[in-house]
Structures are given as C-alpha cells and as structure tokens.
Amino acid sequence: MPESDVLRMPSTRPPAARAVDLLKVYGEGAARVAALDGVSLEFGAGEFTAVMGPSGSGKSTLMHCMAALDTPTSGHVYLGDVDLSGLGDKALTRLRRDRIGFVFQAFNLVPTLTARENIELPLAVAGRRPDRDWFDAVVDAVGLRERLGHRPGELSGGEQQRVASARALVSRPEVVFADEPTGNLDSNAGAEILAFLRESVDEFGQTIVMVTHDASAAGYTDRVVFLADGHIVDELADPTAQRVLEKMARLGADVGEPHPVLGR
Numbered sequence: 391m392p393e394s395d396v397l398r399m400p401s402t403r404p405p406a407a408r409a410v411d412l413l414k415v416y417g418e419g420a421a422r423v424a425a426l427d428g429v430s431l432e433f434g435a436g437e438f439t440a441v442m443g444p445s446g447s448g449k450s451t452l453m454h455c456m457a458a459l460d461t462p463t464s465g466h467v468y469l470g471d472v473d474l475s476g477l478g479d480k481a482l483t484r485l486r487r488d489r490i491g492f493v494f495q496a497f498n499l500v501p502t503l504t505a506r507e508n509i510e511l512p513l514a515v516a517g518r519r520p521d522r523d524w525f526d527a528v529v530d531a532v533g534l535r536e537r538l539g540h541r542p543g544e545l546s547g548g549e550q551q552r553v554a555s556a557r558a559l560v561s562r563p564e565v566v567f568a569d570e571p572t573g574n575l576d577s578n579a580g581a582e583i584l585a586f587l588r589e590s591v592d593e594f595g596q597t598i599v600m601v602t603h604d605a606s607a608a609g610y611t612d613r614v615v616f617l618a619d620g621h622i623v624d625e626l627a628d629p630t631a632q633r634v635l636e637k638m639a640r641l642g643a644d645v646g647e648p649h650p651v652l653g654r
C-alpha cells in the first residue's frame with residue numbers, strides 16, 4: 391500500500407500522534423542501519439493500534455521516537471499539534487511525564503512501594519494530586535482494589551502488569567505506548583491486560599499504541615500496522631487474530647520468510 395494511503399486511512403477524529411517521514415539511522419558506512427526509513431503514519435485519538443513486524447523491523451525504534459524516548463535522525467513526530475523536534479530536554483521530560491503513559495514488557499515497578507504508591511508515582515513526581523474518582527475507576531477496571539497495599543514481590547506477574555497499566559493511565563495521558571505488555575505473561579494474565587487496555591479505549595477514550603508479536607493480542611486492537619525493514623508495508627483495520635495470521639503469512643510469502651511477524 392502506498393504511504394499516501396496509509397496517511398489517509400485512519401479515523402475521522404484528529405490524530406493523537408503522528409510521524410512524518412521518520413528516518414532513524416544507526417552506525418555509519420558498512421555498519422549503517424536505517425531502523426526507520428521514511429515512516430509516515432497517524433495514530434487516531436481513541437484508537438487502539440498494534441505495531442507488528444519481524445524482529446529488527448523497527449518497531450521499538452518507532453515506539454521510542456513516537457514516545458519522545460529517542461530522537462529520529464530526521465523527520466517529525468507530533469503529539470497532538472506539538473512537534474517534538476522543536477522541544478528542548480526539559481520540555482520533553484515534562485511532555486513524557488504529563489502527556490504520555492508507558493507499559494513495558496518488564497513491568498518496571500518500584501519494589502519498595504505498594505501497588506497504590508506505584509500507581510500514584512507519576513502523579514507524585516509531577517506534584518499532582520490523584521483525582522480520586524478517576525483513580526478508583528482505573529483501579530476497579532484492572533480489578534486491583536484488594537491488592538493496593540501489596541508490594542510488587544507479593545503480586546503475580548499478571549497483577550504486576552495490571553499495576554503498571556493502571557500507573558500508565560492514572561495521569562490521563564493523551565497516548566499510552568505499550569511495548570509487548572503481555573510478553574512476560576501467560577495467556578490468561580495476558581488476556582486480562584488486553585481486555586483492560588481494550589476497555590480503557592472503549593470506556594475512557596484512551597489512545598493506545600502497542601508493539602506486539604502476538605496475533606491474538608493484535609486481535610484486541612482497532613488497527614494493525616505492519617513494519618518490515620524500517621518501512622510500513624501494510625495495515626489491517628478491525629483485525630481478528632485469524633486475519634492477522636493470514637496477513638502475516640502473506641507478508642512472509644512476499645519477503646520469502648515463513649513468519650515475518652513472529653520473526654523468532
């Protein structure tokens with residue numbers, strides 16, 4: 391699909407984030423790798439988007455550039471109307487803290503803090519008071535009410551990821567970026583996290599971008615964007631796990647690999 395079609399495709403609402411002609415180059419000479427090679431795309435507000443592609447296709451690099459954790463070699467990233475390339479370090483730190491939520495594969499919780507304190511941490515760092523109603527809504531949505539006094543070591547992997555997901559949402563960020571959030575979980579715990587992310591999109595209008603290797607995880611989203619070799623090579627609206635698997639097989643046949651998205 392030509393890139394102009396990719397740019398036109400998403401929802402009628404203005405995008406929550408977008409990339410324009412992103413290039414990210416690592417190394418020089420023979421070691422030069424273009425991890426992103428002219429990527430343009432939009433993430434619609436209130437949409438749940440999956441980013442898939444083989445190992446090394448540029449998914450994490452895209453996510454990190456979009457989330458202001460890394461800077462592209464050239465091109466522009468916009469969060470709402472704000473061009474990140476125009477911001478200095480302090481403004482970027484503030485933007486990450488106030489406008490973006492993160493969920494990582496390794497839950498990244500503070501071991502000495504309780505679940506409640508972990509969830510409230512981004513607000514505490516920002517000097518903001520939690521909105522009690524919103525805090526309660528998020529905690530109830532992840533089903534953590536009875537676990538708020540526990541420390542991460544006293545929680546299962548699935549519960550820890552639910553704490554991390556609640557932490558990402560509690561500051562009402564414009565976009566939540568989730569990097570393989572179910573990668574360390576068994577399928578039941580993974581399904582709970584995905585159901586929560588889905589619910590936060592449907593109930594709260596949250597915008598979520600999720601990197602995943604898992605077709606069933608992608609089946610929870612509104613749209614899947616496929617990367618290969620630093621390019622967007624395809625996308626799928628209203629995906630089901632089955633349609634994602636079929637698309638993966640077709641893309642794999644095109645590039646002569648059996649499992650382009652699973653990749654490993």
Ligand SMILES: Nc1ncnc2c1ncn2[C@@H]1O[C@H](COP(=O)(O)OP(=O)(O)OP(=O)(O)O)[C@@H](O)[C@H]1O
Pocket residue numbers: 416417423424425443444445446447448449450451452
């Ligand atoms: N810091 C770095 N220095 C040099 N090359 C890098 C660096 N980070 C990533 N790359 C290269 O950029 C390309 C894209 O990497 P990236 O991590 O974005 O891929 P990915 O799709 O997220 O892979 P995976 O599914 O394995 O996590 C790869 O070829 C990788 O080796």
